[in-house]
Amino acid sequence: MSSASQSTSAASLTPPDGASCWLCLEEGPDDSGAPLVRDCSCRGHSGFAHVTCLVKYAESKSKDLAERGPHIMSNMFDKKFFENCPNCKQEYQNYLYYDMTKAQLDFFEREFIEVDRWYLRALKRRISVLNAAKEADRIEGEEISAKMLSLIDEMKNSNVPLLSNVTLTGVYLDIGRFNFSVGSKRCLEKAKYYLEKARDIVVVSGDRELQLMVKSIEGHIAAVEERLSGGSLPKKTESDLSEQRARYDYVLQMNGENDVGTMQLGVHLASRLSLANHTIEASRLLDRLVIISRRVHGSDHKETKNAELWWQRLKLRYVVWIGTEEMYQALRYENDGKSCVIQGPLSKVVRGDNGVSFETLETNAASGTIAVVPSAEIFFSFGLPVMLHGLKKAAHLNGEIGDVRDYCKLSGRWEVHLEDKDLKPVKVKHENLRIVFDLPDPKNLD
Numbered sequence: 001m002s003s004a005s006q007s008t009s010a011a012s013l014t015p016p017d018g019a020s021c022w023l024c025l026e027e028g029p030d031d032s033g034a035p036l037v038r039d040c041s042c043r044g045h046s047g048f049a050h051v052t053c054l055v056k057y058a059e060s061k062s063k064d065l066a067e068r069g070p071h072i073m074s075n076m077f078d079k080k081f082f083e084n085c086p087n088c089k090q091e092y093q094n095y096l097y098y099d100m101t102k103a104q105l106d107f108f109e110r111e112f113i114e115v116d117r118w119y120l121r122a123l124k125r126r127i128s129v130l131n132a133a134k135e136a137d138r139i140e141g142e143e144i145s146a147k148m149l150s151l152i153d154e155m156k157n158s159n160v161p162l163l164s165n166v167t168l169t170g171v172y173l174d175i176g177r178f179n180f181s182v183g184s185k186r187c188l189e190k191a192k193y194y195l196e197k198a199r200d201i202v203v204v205s206g207d208r209e210l211q212l213m214v215k216s217i218e219g220h221i222a223a224v225e226e227r228l229s230g231g232s233l234p235k236k237t238e239s240d241l242s243e244q245r246a247r248y249d250y251v252l253q254m255n256g257e258n259d260v261g262t263m264q265l266g267v268h269l270a271s272r273l274s275l276a277n278h279t280i281e282a283s284r285l286l287d288r289l290v291i292i293s294r295r296v297h298g299s300d301h302k303e304t305k306n307a308e309l310w311w312q313r314l315k316l317r318y319v320v321w322i323g324t325e326e327m328y329q330a331l332r333y334e335n336d337g338k339s340c341v342i343q344g345p346l347s348k349v350v351r352g353d354n355g356v357s358f359e360t361l362e363t364n365a366a367s368g369t370i371a372v373v374p375s376a377e378i379f380f381s382f383g384l385p386v387m388l389h390g391l392k393k394a395a396h397l398n399g400e401i402g403d404v405r406d407y408c409k410l411s412g413r414w415e416v417h418l419e420d421k422d423l424k425p426v427k428v429k430h431e432n433l434r435i436v437f438d439l440p441d442p443k444n445l446d
């Protein structure tokens with residue numbers, strides 16, 4: 001573990017005056033010059049420690065557990081000595097987690113390399129955090145892949161009963177994902193091979209829990225095939241979103257809403273929904289995730305900031321002013337909805353088939369000129385939340401909200417998918433739609 005990586009860990013939060021390591025009780029850097037770090041959900045002065053102290057603590061706890069006998073040793077990974085902060089009980093983040101996975105692997109290679117299933121889990125955990133953009137991590141990933149394959153071959157030959165379909169699938173998935181992240185043609189071909197092996201195990205096993213992974217694995221395989229063919233990544237479909245929802249609901253049920261993994265999967269689901277123009281559903285999910293993460297993990301936590309980033313993005317409303325054919329941010333209506341206040345233009349935005357670049361939009365939105373234009377002269381962006389109003393033949397739909405998903409040039413109508421899933425999508429004239437700048441509380445929709 002290098003001092004450089006430890007320094008990067010510390011960058012996530014500068015210790016306040018008087019903060020000390022909760023293990024050795026010393027203030028300031030350790031003997032090697034590495035600073036105090038904290039990257040969990042602790043707050044105030046609590047939770048700061050030297051990485052070396054955290055490693056010693058985790059090793060000591062693991063050895064103590066091992067000395068209590070085989071029936072206790074089986075719980076070693078469940079205790080998460082190297083993964084979770086003992087104070088707030090939440091998972092370490094960022095470079096601290098990276099450092100601790102390396103420390104865990106080194107420890108198991110020294111002390112428990114003969115316990116195959118533990119060593120395999122330490123290898124799996126380590127490869128999952130490697131950054132393929134860095135040469136050292138690529139080399140380490142290749143070494144870990146070879147070790148895992150060799151280890152499962154040994155376990156198969158020795159008829160180890162604990163080499164389950166879940167374990168095999170996980171190993172092949174980890175190797176496949178790592179090679180996909182490297183991205184060279186040779187590695188993409190390897191990724192396809194191991195992802196297909198993982199899928200085949202799942203399909204043949206009939207395991208109900210594993211069946212939830214089939215569509216996800218097939219999505220990975222499709223992405224690899226697209227890269228190999230020289231194309232871009234495949235677009236998300238409704239079936240992909242259904243699978244993402246099912247995965248999130250399963251993890252939510254198993255681990256609870258306060259779990260970091262649940263939070264990560266929830267934000268990932270929200271991002272997929274947003275990119276597929278399901279803005280209202282994504283916003284509702286992020287409303288809940290931000291509240292939970294602030295309460296459980298604190299405002300400085302990585303997952304809180306990530307959830308807040310997407311949450312803020314989805315509050316922005318983008319339109320095209322027909323007079324200039326440029327993208328603007330819509331701010332509000334005036335003159336009883338006949339006029340719309342816009343800011344822009346966002347002239348540097350690169351628009352694709354299914355959206356725009358968030359980063360470019362946010363950079364330019366605040367610096368543009370504010371103008372008031374006729375509402376009839378703005379063209380909605382896909383995913384924009386709107387409310388139906390002024391309908392006569394379908395007056396019962398007035399007040400319903402939904403996302404804009406498509407536009408028919410021939411009829412001049414927008415296709416809107418309503419939040420109320422009991423209602424079918426509708427095609428509505430422009431004058432019968434209003435931008436929803438602030439989503440109403442779901443309980444106030446009746």
